[in-house]
Amino acid sequence: MAILVIAEHDHASLKAATRNTLAAAAKLGGEAHLLVAGGNAAGAAAQGAAAGGVAKVLLADAPQYAEQSAENLAALVVSLAGGYSHILAPASSFGKNFLPRVAALLDVAQISDIVGVLSADTFVRPIYAGNALATVQSADAVKVISVRATAFDALPEGGSAPIENVAAAADLGFSKRLGQELTKSERPELGAAKIIVSGGRGLGSGENYKKVLEPLADKLGAALGASRAAVDAGFVPNDFQVGQTGKIVAPQLYIAVGISGAIQHLAGMKDSKVIVAINKNPDEPIFQIADYGLVADLNEAVPELVAAL
């Protein structure tokens, strides 16, 4: 049976996590259909057609999908669910929002945040902030699954799948979006960046966060991240947060500056290929998982690092 993958996109283009979710679908066997539900989402659908591992794009283009509300999206997915063995979405704030509604309406369990596919019904997922891995088996007729993007490498691009228009479901008209404050940045998307420079409470202030970390991120072409402590203290907006309940990242290089390394933060970045920690306190737990720990005052070490690169 076929697999339905729900695309995360901004109408004009696909978000990177969609490609990782398609890679997870490929491990299940069976052809994958990519649902692009949006308002004027032809751009995203075209990218979906070219993405690796897509047999067919289903485009539901209607005004009620412009805001991607959980209620409307879930109703649409349920209306299309017949005939699919698996329904997958990225375990991002987008997928986490609507996918449990789909599972509940289909009266099946959801398997959250998988990091491994062992067979068509058996999956590996982290629990307890990634301190344990559970292998779970689903007996449900349809498997509803959210996928941890960092655990699956995107397939090569270059497909040319057909795009089929599908009917929109009725507009439930539940929620109204009053506003959005999206962080605008020229830097790479945090979830897909190859290098991340991340700051914690040790930076002291939002001003110092910018002053110290931005030149380093600029030099490396890196995304900027933060610990919960730095976000709670108001140094940076919420979407910078890396951790158990923030973004899960696994870049080639993660540079943790002034971050102590709470369990919840480690849960979001410990699968990074190389971890650098810069902190003046040698006893911080971040050093236990860092490949390269530098015990130093970050206000001196980071500018020195920028100059040396």
Place this chain on the structure above:
Amino acid sequence: MKVLVPVKRVVDSNVKVRAKADETGVDLANVKMAMNPFDEIAVEEAVRLKEKGVATEVVVVSCGPAICQETLRKALEVGADRAILVDVGDIEVQPLAVAKLLKALVAKEAPQLVIAGKQAIDDDANQVGQMLAALQGWPQAAFASKVEVSDGKARVTREVDGGLETLEVPLPAVITADLRLNEPRYAKLPDVMKAKKKPLDATTPAELGVDVAPRLKTLKVSDPPKRQGGGKVADVADLVNKLKNEAKVI
């Protein structure tokens, strides 16, 4: 307006759990337990709505073994009015089953608002609030960092991957609490004493007519791959050299 808040008893957030040697689960023997941190935030928000005169009663619910009464008492100590234990015995209740139990209680209690924690820090599922909203046919506002309720509507600021989004949803609705919604208070001693007299009722899945049989079978729980860390560099020059020539990542 009545507000219903589900709370879960979980391992304390400061405990680093490990898989048992026989890989049948995690080792919770003699481990400190606490209310799920996101549920504490949900309780606090409901209590604040009551203090503002928006809510009239805050009812807390826990679905789990009898010992979850302790967790419910904690919620009563910080201002919830009444508690309901759904005693499931020793079986593991999975998110879909919890959502169904809550649906049965919503039918009895008729709250206008359910505020749930966005995620429990044990199974990290992040499902119950959204599932309950779907089963009720209600709107939802998940991952809330700000909530205002008036005129039968909730205006909720949500933390999303790109930043913040503000939604308006008509009540009844489900809101799930994110970290920055509020800072939960500590209970004062007189409130602890008062809480002992607040009503705590018990029911069971059978009485509520809900099948809570698990849908997912856990075959194994294991430790994640160990990371070889702990390496140190002498100075910035050494770091740059190692990143370029050893790790080859820059």
